[in-house]
Amino acid sequence: MSEYIFLFDLDSTISKKEILPTISMRIGKLEKMRELTEATMRGEIPFRTSFLNRVKILTPVNVSEVNALVAEIPLNEAISQFIRENRERCYVLTGNLDVWISGLMRKIGMDQHVYCSKAEVREDRITQVISVVDKELMAKQFVQPLVVIGDGDNDSGMAKYADIAIGFGGVRNIAPSLLRNIDYAFYDDIRCAEFLKSLL
Amino acid sequence: MDKKKITVIICCAGMGTRLGIGTTKALVNINGKPLILHQLELLDQYDDIRIVLGYQAERVISVVTKYRNDIMFAFNYDYKNTGAAASLSKALPGAREYVVSMDGDLVVHPQNFKEFLDYNGECIAVSDCNSDEPVHIDVENSKVVRFSKNGKYEWPGLVKIQSGRLTPHSGHTYEMLNTVLPIDVLHVQTRDIDTPDDYDRAVAWVEAGYERTGGKNE
Numbered sequence: 462m463s464e465y466i467f468l469f470d471l472d473s474t475i476s477k478k479e480i481l482p483t484i485s486m487r488i489g490k491l492e493k494m495r496e497l498t499e500a501t502m503r504g505e506i507p508f509r510t511s512f513l514n515r516v517k518i519l520t521p522v523n524v525s526e527v528n529a530l531v532a533e534i535p536l537n538e539a540i541s542q543f544i545r546e547n548r549e550r551c552y553v554l555t556g557n558l559d560v561w562i563s564g565l566m567r568k569i570g571m572d573q574h575v576y577c578s579k580a581e582v583r584e585d586r587i588t589q590v591i592s593v594v595d596k597e598l599m600a601k602q603f604v605q606p607l608v609v610i611g612d613g614d615n616d617s618g619m620a621k622y623a624d625i626a627i628g629f630g631g632v633r634n635i636a637p638s639l640l641r642n643i644d645y646a647f648y649d650d651i652r653c654a655e656f657l658k659s660l661l
Numbered sequence: 662m663d664k665k666k667i668t669v670i671i672c673c674a675g676m677g678t679r680l681g682i683g684t685t686k687a688l689v690n691i692n693g694k695p696l697i698l699h700q701l702e703l704l705d706q707y708d709d710i711r712i713v714l715g716y717q718a719e720r721v722i723s724v725v726t727k728y729r730n731d732i733m734f735a736f737n738y739d740y741k742n743t744g745a746a747a748s749l750s751k752a753l754p755g756a757r758e759y760v761v762s763m764d765g766d767l768v769v770h771p772q773n774f775k776e777f778l779d780y781n782g783e784c785i786a787v788s789d790c791n792s793d794e795p796v797h798i799d800v801e802n803s804k805v806v807r808f809s810k811n812g813k814y815e816w817p818g819l820v821k822i823q824s825g826r827l828t829p830h831s832g833h834t835y836e837m838l839n840t841v842l843p844i845d846v847l848h849v850q851t852r853d854i855d856t857p858d859d860y861d862r863a864v865a866w867v868e869a870g871y872e873r874t875g876g877k878n879e
Contacts, residue, residue, distance in 0.1 A: 625754075630722075633732070641738070642720065644751070648722075648730040656733060659755025 468610035471555035477535040490518050504614035509593045523585045524560050532564030539654035545570050593657035614638050668756040672748040673765025674715030685717040686766040692867050703774050713748035715740035733847035746837040750829035764818035766854045768863045769872045784848035786819035786849040804843035808835040817851040
């Protein structure tokens with residue numbers, strides 16, 4: 462058995478749809494969200510700036526409502542299954558907010574295994590964002606050998622600290638900056654999970 | 662041989678500079694189709710296929726995933742400083758009992774290739790000398806005994822071997838294989854495409870339905 466710890470990006474890696482755009486579509490703000498998301502994935506806007514702006518778009522919605530919608534987002538089944546079956550060795554590392562993703566994290570058994578951004582909530586609304594996670598810094602803190610799996614520009618930082626870096630392009634194309642920093646790429650959820658199992 | 666026992670690794674990291682067309686050889690057009698798709702069509706029944714990429718990786722991924730998306734891509738961006746063995750080594754983790762390794766510039770007779778894949782056990786493919794700069798092979802008693810400079814046959818870069826017998830290496834693939842010889846030999850008709858002359862011969866050969874035409878010694 463290996464000693465690898467598996468570190469997963471959430472959006473478009475575990476989830477089969479992009480989380481924030483899917484929520485924005487429900488409230489008719491897709492276009493603005495899409496613009497910001499695309500620019501971020503391409504690495505044109507720093508993740509923190511872009512994330513704070515994207516949170517603003519969704520601030521008028523009740524936190525409990527967003528949380529429930531996020532929990533219902535379709536998942537890449539084989540990858541989620543791998544996480545459920547190996548939960549003690551898996552962690553989720555996402556820029557998304559604790560108050561939005563807690564339901565989804567419980568669903569895949571990662572509620573105690575998630576590093577994410579944090580927000581303050583009053584009367585079911587976000588009053589302010591407290592912290593925005595820096596994935597590179599987080600990944601750097603792990604002392605066990607790491608396998609990381611992601612798809613976006615902001616996953617390149619954590620890929621640098623990985624012993625094995627994997628890109629998952631099954632939902633959207635792997636960001637070019639990440640493609641240059643990975644060892645393997647998959648475009649099929651089942652094949653990706655098979656390979657992860659071979660690394661256990 | 663049980664197809665579920667086999668991992669197929671196609672190495673296409675290099676630039677193919679001798680061909681002089683600025684395209685990775687995997688994407689070279691052979692009779693209206695990129696070479697990599699010719700190869701994948703012959704592997705339709707295999708489900709652990711790994712393609713090692715470096716030069717123009719995104720272009721190859723884009724072509725391949727339109728054909729099938731259950732491929733594992735491995736990356737060797739250091740392709741200028743390493744040999745094909747480094748690419749092969751990169752794709753080995755978690756491989757099945759047998760590994761079939763092939764070069765991304767190999768054009769192979771479909772029937773011969775099927776025989777090679779079905780062959781029960783390890784084997785090394787040999788062909789008559791076709792290419793301008795071949796790796797030669799010495800055969801004794803139907804086994805490959807050594808890679809050499811002037812053996813009777815040419816090695817088209819095609820081998821099937823137990824994955825447990827391969828040790829990661831950064832040089833040439835034949836150096837990696839030298840330690841595990843002898844291995845059964847299987848004769849296959851191939852053309853590889855290192856140079857423009859190779860390319861013309863390969864295209865003529867495929868056009869003629871893989872009839873024995875266009876080889877240098879024929």
